[in-house]
């Protein structure tokens with residue numbers, strides 16, 4: 001048997017992230033995608049198109065160059081790969097990108113309401129509130145540009161009429177962020193149902209930004 005390349009060794013990380021977001025109910029079969037950057041190279045590993053999360057194996061993971069060329073045989077890449085590449089190119093410390101169609105985040109993306117800072121964990125993990133990008137078709141380069149623009153300095157964005165996207169330094173960070181975005185979207189929705197949400201003011205969380213910068217920022 002041939003020795004495993006570095007890319008092969010990282011395939012398991014993509015599977016781990018994919019299984020986690022599936023188990024947490026953030027994606028269903030065929031939607032969303034998980035990728036990781038191959039350190040030091042303009043290459044990534046990404047979940048395949050029409051991914052069946054419950055059945056996926058390391059062999060299903062697709063190896064791509066940043067110019068879109070596929071280096072692995074077998075399954076084709078998710079057609080949303082351009083979104084991931086745009087983030088890696090804009091974010092030197094992003095090691096993992098996760099895109100979901102999680103329900104509450106998608107609701108807010110449809111009404112195009114950003115999530116303000118509702119809890120301190122948003123600041124520490126995400127770097128602040130979650131903005132909504134300009135609408136762009138999912139399978140174009142434009143959606144990546146729009147997402148990067150709306151990210152600002154944060155790690156999360158709502159993609160207009162589509163879903164959510166997060167970037168983290170590691171798979172563990174990014175899965176936690178994807179879960180946090182969905183939870184905050186649900187809380188924002190629920191808080192509006194029972195009253196007027198109290199949004200945290202800038203000065204009350206500014207001290208947490210050093211934590212974010214040290215541990216979670218991808219800029």
Ligand SMILES: [Zn+2]
Nearest residue numbers: 032080138163
């Ligand atoms: Zn999508």
